[in-house]
Amino acid sequence: MKKFILTIAGGGSTYTPGIIKSLLLxxxxxxxxxxxxxxxxxxxxxKVAVVVREVIKEMDPELKLTLTTDPQEAFTNADFIFAQMxxxxxxxREHDEKIPLKYDVVGQETCGPGGMAYGFRTIFPMVQLIDYVEKYAKKSYWIVNYSNPASIVAxxxxxxxxxxxxxxxxxxxVGAMRNISAILGCKREELTVEYFGLNHFGWFTKAYVNGVDRMPEILEHxxxxxxxxxxxxxxDVQHSDxxxxxxxxxxxxxxxxxxEYLPNPYMQYYLISDHIVENANKERTRANEVMEGREKKLFSAVDRYNDTGEMDTSAFYVGVHGQFIVDVAMSLAFDLRKRFLVIVENKGAIANLPDDAMVEVPAYITSNGPEVVRVGEIPLFYKGLMEQQLASEKLLVDAAIEGSYTKALMALTMNKTVKSAFQAKKILDDFIEANKGYWPELK
Known part of the structure; x- marks a missing residue:
């Protein structure tokens, strides 16, 4: 049996133990x-490795585990890299969420100005990661990328x-599909969906179980x-707080x-942004919830283990996050042609959007990459929304590459969560101050 070398880039993430447990399952x-x-x-x-070692000891004690901060050691001859930086x-993240809220704009990790700030920080580290992998890994490597915000990074x-x-x-x-399956009383693996959009900006159009479209039931529910x-x-524990x-x-x-269609849950930030802001706690955002919840729980379990030698296995779990990335990697490794929703260059998949748009659509994952399922033309309402979001994201990438303040301001102004250029400028200026040392200089 072929054996693989796999590197998790962002090994200090609290998601890492769950991903590793999914791998070992x-x-x-x-x-x-x-x-x-x-x-x-x-x-x-x-600290995270304390938990990981316990998982490996229980599930695959012969497996070699390497911890490193050196890219050469991390990527030499690697087959797969799971990127979750x-x-x-x-x-x-707390700045990303709270600065927009100060100006009554959606404060969210991956959507709106917060997602754009996060994306701006991630672009060049992701490029650097790719360069390391190109230099050291096997030529047949695959990077399976979870690093957010995925549309901007892609x-x-x-x-x-x-x-x-x-x-x-x-x-x-996949999280939404898990909920859909639970509502329909079937397994997630029995559900096949039709979907179009950008990452965190899309719509489910069909939900097939045993060849029958049950989307009308889902919409009614x-x-x-x-x-x-x-x-x-x-x-799902992960998405139930x-x-x-x-x-x-x-x-x-x-x-x-x-x-007409079932929206990705994150469409709330774009279509009912006033409601989101009105009901937001500007002093305690999702970042605080995670730091005081999942983060604290895992690191408290590590401290307890170091003190007592007892590991609290409830401090982490295998959710759709871990299962999905492993499923995709296995389909790449063994040419399984499994169908997933992935982010790809459009190239006609959505007929009335630009070929160079990075869209999220169904594809069959082979050892050579995705074979995309063509969606055809989409209705005007959805096309218009997606074109606006695309323009915002492309302008942001322009701003990063060119070091352009004007392009960054255009990107924020274009985003549907922002109401005016005055608002966009205040947010941008605050972000520049908060992101010193992370963002490229803008002129």
Whole structure:
């Protein structure tokens, strides 16, 4: 059996133990010769590794684990790289979310100005990562990229490293599919969807179970309850805390107004941004919720283990995040041609959008990459929204490449969550101050 060398770039993420457990649950089919964790923050990575070692000891004790901050050690002869970098960590995420809210604009990690700030920080570190992989890894490498915001990162990579072997993915549609499956009473693997959009900006159009489109049932349920069931903790722990319950619930407003398709949950930030801001706590955002929840729980478990030798295995879990990235990697490794929603260069997949748009659509994942399912033309309302968002994202990448303040201001002004150029300028100027040392200089 072939064995693989796999590197997790961003090894200090609290998601890492869940991803590794998902990998080891598939060890009979996807056997690892060596697992490497790579992160610039050695202290944080070493803490996460305490949990990882326990997972490996329980599930695959012969597996070699390497922790490193050295790119040559991390990527030499690697087959797969799972990229999940968070430049600036949660301290910068807090700025991303709270600065826009100060001006009554959506404050969110990947959407609106906050997502654009995050994207600006991530573009060049992602390019650097690709260069390291190109230099050291096997020529047949695949980078499976979770680094957010995925549309902006994918657009930058398309322009700056067009030949890189990068598969850009996002677990948000898979999370929605998990909810859809639970509502329909079927397994997620039994559900096949039709979907078009950009990352965090799209719509489900069909939901097939055993060849029958059950989208009408889902839309009817969503009008009443959103994408919620009475006890969401039984569906997925990761997406069942208060802010996520609100997000799943808000979809009902969108479906009531626009009943044709089921929107990605993050469309709430663009279509009902006034409602989102009015109901936001400007002093305690999602960043605080994560730092006080998932982050604190995992690192407290590490401290307890160091003190007592007892590991609290409830401190992490395998959710759709870990399962999805492993499923995609296995389809790439073994030419399984499994169907997933992925982010690809359009090239006619959505007939009435530009070929160079980075879109999120269904594709069959082969050892040579994605074979895209063509969507055809999309209706004017959705096309118009997507073109505006595309322009905003492309202008932001222009701003990063050119070091242009004007292009960055255009990008924020173009974004649908921002109401005026005055607002955009105040937010941009605050972001420049907050992101010193992270952003390229703008002139």
């Amino acid at each position: 598939n060890k009979e089919q996807f056997k690892l010769e060596e697992l490497r964790m790579y992160d610039l923050d050695a202290e944080r990575q070493n 968070r430049v600036g960590k949660y301290a910068m 657009e930058a990579v398309r322009r700056l490293r067009p030949n890189a072997r990068v598969m850009n993915i996002c677990d948000m549609p 969503t009008k009443k309850h959103g994408l919620l069931l009475p006890d969401m903790s039984k569906v 208060p802010s996520w319950l609100k997000t799943w619930g808000n979809i009902k407003y969108l479906v009531e107004m626009f009943p």
